[in-house]
Amino acid sequence: MTRIYDIAVIGGGIMGCACALRVAEGGMLPIVLDQGDLGQGASGVNAGTLSLQIKRVRLMPYALKGHHEWARMGNAVGFHKTGGYTLAFTEHEAELLYERQRLKAEAGAPISFVSAQTLRKAEPGLTQKVVAASYCPEDGYANSSLTGQYYRRRLQDQSISYHERCPVTAVDHDSNGFTLATPIGPVRARRLLLAAGAWLRPVAALLGVDLPVRARVNTVSVTGRMPPLVSTVIGHATGLLTMKQKANGTVLVGGGWQGRGTPQAGRGQVTAETVVPNLALAQYALPGLGNARVLRSWTGFEANVPDFYPLAGALPGVENAFVLGCVRGGYTIGPYIGRLMGDFILSREPELPLFDPARNFDEEAT
Amino acid sequence: MMLQTDIAVIGAGPAGANAALAAARQGFSVMLLDEQPLPGGQVWRAKSTAILDAPATPEGDAGDRLRQSVKRSSVTYAGDARVWQIEPVEGAWQLHMLKGGRTAPLRARALVIATGAREFVQPVPGWTTPGVLGLAGATALFKQELALPGKRIIVSGTGPLVFYVAAEIRRLGGEVAAVVTPNSQGDWLRVLPAMLPRPDLLMRGARWIADLMASGVPIHWRHAVTRVEGGSRVRGVGFRKLAPDWSPIGTSQGLEGDSLCLGNGLIPAVEAAQLAGVALAYHPELGGWVPRHDEDGATDVPGVFICGDSAGIRGAAAAEIHGRLAGLCAAQHLGADTRKERKQLRPIHARAARFGTTMTALSIPRAGLAQLTTEETVICRCESLTRSAIAAEIAGGARSSNAVKSGLRAGMGACGGKFCQTTVARMIAAADGRAEADVPPPTPRPPLRPVPVSVLAGDFEYSDLPIPKPAPL
């Protein structure tokens, strides 16, 4: 059992899995290790919104490519291209909407502004109190609960080794590569990809590298089945609401309202203080939602660095080690940026540039 | 203005109500919450107002005594109050409850959790047919409404509850088609010595069985109902002899009836404790996963105490004393000295618990009973998932409760996994050759009970919403 893998991937979220698939395509032998189950971190509990309207301007080309990946994965991930509206309820929000969506449209997203009349016709269930709205036909959603199932199958189909409930607790490296301490014994690999999501900081620390990774604790809620209320993905000018009704009638409400907890201590907790206004905002946008029963609210950890751009490239100071994570809208962009990262590891020129983890992380003004 | 109390008790069954009384006697302000209108819990559930003049029963009398004690004490009782969220706030506990169509917060310095149990039913083909209800669920119907599920009722399941239900059906004028129980007469004889300290309960049980036999109701010992017949309504059942490990052997026999009470023991309702951050431990002899606690009900989380069936199935008698212990423990946490009283109570509790866990042992399904669930049997009622669908997901690599839930939605429906979770976890353990202790239930999440969005939102103006600053562009 002294097999030496070409690359060990720490973290079986969407980033780690997408990259493992790409390097395997390129002829490498990867192994994926996750401390829990595949796709039960952020990648399995997120709101599943695939919306260009809430992507960062600089990430738009990646999100556009990402949308094509999702369309290809289709049914297996519960993909639905529904189009989406983003709403403003005050003059101030309308200004924000105009300013932001115009920049996103310039960056390539097919976003247009729509009249109240058009909106009412398309989504009669929405409140009449909309001051301004934008539309993007590319928007839609996928079912993040299926991330684990989907990637497990893809890895199995490609005969890629993966181990679940297998935390990496120490990493040694010498000129031959890396030796990882795990519950299944030492795992050896020539290269290493850190794709540990919100846990990137402690994992990088195993190699003596300090990555300034922080975690946000995002909240999502789901209701019981409802008659048709809304057919597109609904957002809010500030990004603080995402909402969609699934084919089975349940409504998923997100928007990045903050719960409590840290990635080191369990799965995080919902707090009434934030989930209540999150749901109130959803009901304000879609009054018919008032009758729906909330079945479950949960949280997940979304990683970021101070400039809110991805970490995607070589891990500073450790040869043959790489890092991929902290991608805002990382569910949407994950399958695509995972491929780019794979190409980089295969020493190929990625189609779009990556994001050097050795950069200076000055906080960007918003 | 936020409601405040020293100690909040969730659940007003024998455990929670006694915890509240004991803590209040120490001089603390205590708020006792239950989603039922009146205290009493499952075993001493109060009659609905429509049937108040119905004849008295031992359960009803004990319940009335408890309700009187609560009324006369300084305990503040909040009925029809559903606790949907529990969170730590500034060194205290904040509960959120649904009451009178609104949600209200309550802040407490200590928390006693006494949320009781729920029933386990090993799914058999047809168990979701209208006319099938839980054994324990049936007792709720009797106590609250004096109603019967049908005219000719088949009563099937484990432990003492099966005989209690059969006796109650006859008392209320119904016909018991037969009693079918996986326990053998030998199982019962073996526990007799453990029952001797409670001659009252022993006599009562013996009377139930004697009465059934005298009136010619067939009792099929060491048998189980293996299928339910009838599409839109129960017409009858098939039942089979069981091996000592309770796997079905022998040919199927038939029974006619218009309804079926079916249950295989109780499972602690641990979700509230989990939300409060209490870790679980696996104790099959106590019904499965139970919140970690010491003998007085103190948990690893400071200020959180647990008692009664939600701390492990030990029965109603033990629940009363366990409740007192936990209430005193909560009082100790807030500064009272209750060591002496607790020391006196411990042996009494231990005795009652011995009796209770003996009954639990009779009720816990043995491994072979899982075979009653055939490939095509629905396991997850909310999503209509069969055993074969769940088995395929597990074979595909989903090796945790969370993974099966994510991939298939088993447990994502309105019931929150209460019906299917135990069966699914056992399937994962069996498929993977792991111990059941290695397959914990899914992550607990609020709300503990479904809550309408409009109730959470309440009345608000748009400008009231604390909308944070938008994400960077």
Ligand SMILES: Cc1cc2nc3c(=O)[nH]c(=O)nc-3n(C[C@H](O)[C@H](O)[C@H](O)COP(=O)(O)OP(=O)(O)OC[C@H]3O[C@@H](n4cnc5c(N)ncnc54)[C@H](O)[C@@H]3O)c2cc1C
């Ligand atoms: C609640 C929420 C809602 C969101 N909504 C959206 C949305 O609507 N649209 C969108 O595009 N994006 C959304 N996101 C963002 C998106 O989910 C994430 O950017 C993306 O899933 C991150 O993927 P990842 O693989 O980097 O991290 P994760 O999926 O968290 O994967 C990291 C993995 O590393 C494993 N790991 C950690 N430490 C170790 C160790 N020591 N050893 C082994 N394994 C380890 C973890 O178990 C985990 O599985 C949301 C995020 C959250 C939390």
Ligand SMILES: Cc1cc2nc3c(=O)[nH]c(=O)nc-3n(C[C@H](O)[C@H](O)[C@H](O)COP(=O)(O)OP(=O)(O)OC[C@H]3O[C@@H](n4cnc5c(N)ncnc54)[C@H](O)[C@@H]3O)c2cc1C
């Ligand atoms: C349906 C059912 C029927 C039973 N019938 C009998 C019987 O007839 N005889 C017998 O000996 N044993 C019976 N049992 C076993 C019985 O549970 C115990 O013997 C005894 O009642 C345990 O007492 P307890 O106080 O621990 O829990 P319980 O009596 O179950 O009390 C728990 C209380 O907590 C409340 N509660 C739970 N969650 C919440 C929440 N989130 N918000 C507000 N309130 C909440 C419930 O409404 C309930 O009143 C039954 C069990 C069940 C599940």
